[in-house]
Amino acid sequence: SHTVLSLIKPSGSLTLGNLLGALLPMGRQQDSARCFYGVADLHALTVPHDPGRLRALTTETATLLLAAGLDRSTLFVQSHVPAHSELAYLLESTAHVGELNRMIQFKEKGHGRPATRASLFTYPTLMAADILLYRPEQVPVGDDQRQHVELTRDLALRFNNAYGAVFAVPEIVTPPVAARVMDLADPTAKMGKSSAEGPGVIRLLDRPDVVRRAVARAVTDSDTGPDAVRPDREAKPGVTNLLEVLVACGGDPAGLTTYGALKAAVTDAVVATLEPLQKRYRDLAADPAHVHDVYADGAATARQVTAPVLAAARAAIGLT
Numbered sequence: 001s002h003t004v005l006s007l008i009k010p011s012g013s014l015t016l017g018n019l020l021g022a023l024l025p026m027g028r029q030q031d032s033a034r035c036f037y038g039v040a041d042l043h044a045l046t047v048p049h050d051p052g053r054l055r056a057l058t059t060e061t062a063t064l065l066l067a068a069g070l071d072r073s074t075l076f077v078q079s080h081v082p083a084h085s086e087l088a089y090l091l092e093s094t095a096h097v098g099e100l101n102r103m104i105q106f107k108e109k110g111h112g113r114p115a116t117r118a119s120l121f122t123y124p125t126l127m128a129a130d131i132l133l134y135r136p137e138q139v140p141v142g143d144d145q146r147q148h149v150e151l152t153r154d155l156a157l158r159f160n161n162a163y164g165a166v167f168a169v170p171e172i173v174t175p176p177v178a179a180r181v182m183d184l185a186d187p188t189a190k191m192g193k194s195s196a197e198g199p200g201v202i203r204l205l206d207r208p209d210v211v212r213r214a215v216a217r218a219v220t221d222s223d224t225g226p227d228a229v230r231p232d233r234e235a236k237p238g239v240t241n242l243l244e245v246l247v248a249c250g251g252d253p254a255g256l257t258t259y260g261a262l263k264a265a266v267t268d269a270v271v272a273t274l275e276p277l278q279k280r281y282r283d284l285a286a287d288p289a290h291v292h293d294v295y296a297d298g299a300a301t302a303r304q305v306t307a308p309v310l311a312a313a314r315a316a317i318g319l320t
Ligand code: ATP
Pocket: 008, 009, 011, 012, 015, 016, 017, 018, 020, 021, 022, 142, 178, 179, 180, 181, 182, 190, 191, 192, 193, 194, 195
């Protein structure tokens, strides 16, 4: 069976967008693929951070992956598998500053600011290591990461040409359009976990009253016509987002004619989706030794699986 790899950066508490757009699709892959899922703590060091908060978010994210049903995957924390940073260094020694400079994400987030961390600049080489260590045949990638995965391919090819055929060069595939949850307070912007605490973000561990308030305040529009509750991404982004969230959470939009009724239905559907996840999270959080064991086992498996790739790369590049 094929190999699937996906890492989530602990840059904030996971949101409803992360659940619908990532965690649930990741769960569905478990039946057909060999899945490696992890918490990308090293990637969280590329921007100013607080160590205590990173520690807490790493544990929370790890626990949420389990609570979301990813218990038939190899689960690990990136920094517990040192091969990621070791191979990243070999790839930094393969990459050129010119191509790293061309990365759009670096241009937008860090270029030209003297206090930008060097790790933000080299981030694409760590991401390339994340991928190449597991030899996935395909990497499904959204638009925002496409350039980085193209660089991953370029680095793998350049390394192979220079030193020998070490890396499998993965194919880039466009994933089936996943739900893209928008910020409830600004439905033209994506709901993101590292967004500032705002009224438009629903976190997976939010209590029902917090969800209700967020949905109640969600931006809609001033349409009061009989068919006001209808999807129209351009003209009615807020209503469209609420309808999509409703359907993704198993609700039924049929017969809803007012925004009040829509919001009540969305609240019920989201709360019903989060409730079992939060219950499992509480049970897991009460048994941290179990979560620790799952991730220790996962890291051991990941170290084992990646060791031959790292060893081959080390030998090929000339390390003794
Ligand atoms: P950040 O603000 O740190 O970028 P994020 O919430 O955008 O956080 P990522 O770590 O960038 O999360 O992505 C983790 C996964 O969640 C990816 O698979 C991404 O496609 C998915 N994802 C993130 N936000 C959404 C969203 N609003 N709707 C659907 N999927 C999302």
